[in-house]
Amino acid sequence: MSEARDRIRKIAAEHRARGDETAWFEAVYSEAGGDRARIAWADGEPNPHVLALLDEMKPGADGERDVLEVLEVLEVGCGLGDTSEALAARGLQVTAFDLSPTAIRWCRRRFPASSVNFVAADLFALPSTWENRFPFIVECYTLQVLPSALRARAMRALTRTLAPGGHLLLVCRARDEAEPEGEIPWPLTETELRSFAGGDLELTKMERFLDDEGPPASRFRAVYRRSPGEGGAS
Ligand SMILES: C[S@@+](CC[C@H](N)C(=O)[O-])C[C@H]1O[C@@H](n2cnc3c(N)ncnc32)[C@H](O)[C@@H]1O
Secondary structure, X not given: OHHHHHHHHHHHHHHHHOOOOOOHHHHHHHHOOOOHXXXXXXXXXXXXHHHHXXXXXXXXXXXXXXXXXXXXXXXXXXXXXXXHHHHHHOOOEEEEEEOOHHHHHHHHHHOOOOOOEEEEOOOOOOOHHHOOOEEEXXXXXXXXXXXXXXXXXXXXXXXXXXXXXXXXXXXXXXXXXXXXXXXXXXXXXXXXXXXXXEOOEEEEEEEEEEOOOOOOOEEEEEEEEEOOOOOOOO
16 A cells, blocks of 8 residues: 555656646546556545444434435545445435546446446536535545645535535544644644634534554544525635
8 A cells, every 4th residue: 555655646746846736636547557456545445434424413413414314415536436335325316526537437337337426527616506506515535635725725616515504524634733744645734624614614523533544544524514594605
């Protein structure tokens, strides 16, 4: 896995040196030549922290709405689609998108009978038909591979697709405020997570935890909720 991570850091550094902050994702997938082991973040399993948060959002838990009653879910930066498939297996109607057309074709090949609507799309140029539409959004590990200057913009774009009263679930790497950002994937701070709230988006849950990887990684999981009132997010 560390070889795969080194490869990704090298590709990202080459593109970023040319001033391109996002084209490297397609290069990572296309240069992998169909070999999943070369995609450092693709372990062939759904994200366990997303599934745990879903389980906690069942009726009665924190008075939250039962997300399993929610039909439409949007997954951001779905990669090779394992989490998308797990959401669909729970009866959810999933639209999963990724910037990389190669990743999306790969998802369709891996899951030919899938009910998931796998779409190649850029979160900074989303279809207008997605605005105010999704009662539930899942984001795991995409913000942490975007430079910090782009993350607030990314969250605003996602918020625009959230239906009034809808929830956005976020899982990412965590660091202390004074800790250096280090190399990709860049961990986020608590201040940054709090800064995404505002306007009609409220942060309703935020937890920092150590996962069970070796060595354990510090992560946040957070839930945002868009107010049920009228009007779009700005
Ligand atoms: C670190 S990977 C995580 C993939 C998946 N969520 C997972 O946990 O395995 C981040 C994903 O975000 C995608 N991505 C990056 N920038 C994006 C953008 N602007 N729009 C949509 N997807 C993007 C990348 O192509 C990549 O598949």
